[in-house]
Amino acid sequence: MRTFLLLQAFSALPSVLCTTSSKRGLVYVPSEKHPTDDNIWVQSGSDLTWYYNYGPEPSNPFTGSQMQFVPMLWGASDTSTGTPFLDSVKAQISGGANISYALGFNEPDGQSSTGGSAIPADLAASTWIREIEPLRKLGVKLGAPAVTGAPSGFTWLQNFFTQCAGKCTPDFIPVHWYGNFEGLASHIGQVMGTYPNMTVWVTEYALPNADLTTTETFYNQSSEYFDRMENITHYSYFGAFRSDVSNVGPNATFLTQNGKLTNIGSWYLGGAATSNIPKGAAGKSALFAGWSLLVTAAAFWLFV
Numbered sequence: 001m002r003t004f005l006l007l008q009a010f011s012a013l014p015s016v017l018c019t020t021s022s023k024r025g026l027v028y029v030p031s032e033k034h035p036t037d038d039n040i041w042v043q044s045g046s047d048l049t050w051y052y053n054y055g056p057e058p059s060n061p062f063t064g065s066q067m068q069f070v071p072m073l074w075g076a077s078d079t080s081t082g083t084p085f086l087d088s089v090k091a092q093i094s095g096g097a098n099i100s101y102a103l104g105f106n107e108p109d110g111q112s113s114t115g116g117s118a119i120p121a122d123l124a125a126s127t128w129i130r131e132i133e134p135l136r137k138l139g140v141k142l143g144a145p146a147v148t149g150a151p152s153g154f155t156w157l158q159n160f161f162t163q164c165a166g167k168c169t170p171d172f173i174p175v176h177w178y179g180n181f182e183g184l185a186s187h188i189g190q191v192m193g194t195y196p197n198m199t200v201w202v203t204e205y206a207l208p209n210a211d212l213t214t215t216e217t218f219y220n221q222s223s224e225y226f227d228r229m230e231n232i233t234h235y236s237y238f239g240a241f242r243s244d245v246s247n248v249g250p251n252a253t254f255l256t257q258n259g260k261l262t263n264i265g266s267w268y269l270g271g272a273a274t275s276n277i278p279k280g281a282a283g284k285s286a287l288f289a290g291w292s293l294l295v296t297a298a299a300f301w302l303f304v
Contacts, residue, residue, distance in 0.1 A: 019223070019227065019267070019270070021223070021227045022049050023049075023226060023233060024047050024049065024236070024237075025048060025049060025052070025070075025203075025236040026051035027203070027236045028041075028053040028062075028240065029241050030059070031245075034242065035061075037259055038059075040255070041240065041269075042065040042066070042067065045270060048269065049066065049068065050068040050069070050101075050236075051069060051236075052070040052071070052103060052203070054072055054106060055071070055072060055074065056071045056072065056085050056088040057088060057092075058071075068100065070099075070101045070102065071088070071089050071103070072103035073105060073132060074105065074106045075119055076105065076124055076127035080127075083131050085131045085132070086130075086131045086134055089138075089140070090138065093138060101140065101143065102132060102142055103146065103174060104124075104132060104143055104144055104145040104170065105117050106146055107146060107148050108145050108156060108160075109150070109152045110148045116148065121163050122163045124160055124163075125163035125164045125165075125167075125168060128145075128164065129164065129167045133167065133168060141171040141172065142169070143171070144157065144198070145160060145174075146174035146175070146176055146204070149176055149177040149183075154190070154194065171198060171199070172199045172233070173191055173195050173199075173201070174201045174203040175187065175191055175200055176203065178205070178208050179207065180218065181222055184225075185225060188202070188232070192231060199231055199232070200231055201233065202234070202235040202236070203234075203235075206238045206248045207219075207252060208249050208252060209252075210249065215249075215251040215252055216251075216263055216264060219264045219267065220267075223267070237264075238252075239252050239254045239264065239265070239268075240254050240255075240265075241254070242255045242258075243256050243257050243278030243279055244280055244281040245281070250278040250280040252264070253265070256276050257278065257280075261274050262274065262276050262277075262278050263276070
């Protein structure tokens with residue numbers, strides 16, 4: 001009964017929310033075709049306080065912006081013995097950059113076709129000990145590997161910590177989720193129950209391929225939930241691109257096909273509803289070119 005009343009209360013949320021939150025960040029996906037879209041995320045009044053780009057180096061469009069960069073070691077290679085990620089982050093700190101956090105591997109239990117780094121737990125553990133764990137001595141707080149929301153994610157993460165043998169000590173657990181709000185809340189509850197001594201960052205989330213009203217309701221439910229949960233300290237919605245190139249459906253995006261802020265995009269930046277309706281690619285399935293750029297850039301660092 002309590003669960004029913006909670007969900008009923010969420011369903012009564014207004015379709016338009018205009019709120020601000022210091023927890024919100026940007027999952028940055030570059031657009032070669034529309035580079036001026038980058039200006040939207042740093043415009044005056046933007047609510048975004050941090051960002052990541054799946055790589056170790058900051059993105060040029062955001063130099064001098066209010067957003068704090070969070071580097072990520074996207075994957076791992078069994079042929080690499082150096083420390084390019086560690087060296088890069090140390091150099092940034094030495095150069096005066098404010099690097100307070102670092103993210104671990106991106107969906108190591110997932111496949112490359114969906115953006116996962118597809119690495120075994122033992123390789124991830126040895127790479128973490130060599131490349132990420134030393135950052136703790138520099139005062140950097142560390143995010144555990146960001147596994148998928150599938151059951152395999154919990155299994156992979158358990159195997160990772162077993163392989164680490166106490167030598168991997170992240171400060172927070174990143175969460176990825178693509179599904180409805182009830183599933184999201186349940187998944188986060190399971191994460192918190194499994195790792196009660198760590199805070200949570202929701203570093204990728206969206207409701208893919210749903211109708212516009214359902215998608216906007218999901219956004220409002222999830223943002224309200226994240227903002228009131230003390231143990232969730234950061235979150236970043238996966239939708240910072242145009243609707244006609246989205247691989248999570250046009251209605252989940254921040255921008256319309258013409259580069260205008262959707263309701264969700266404006267709400268996420270702390271603004272009011274725009275009533276701009278997103279549309280998908282005409283006459284063909286939308287293709288999200290961003291993944292190929294991100295994977296290529298991230299993979300480069302595995303072989304340096």
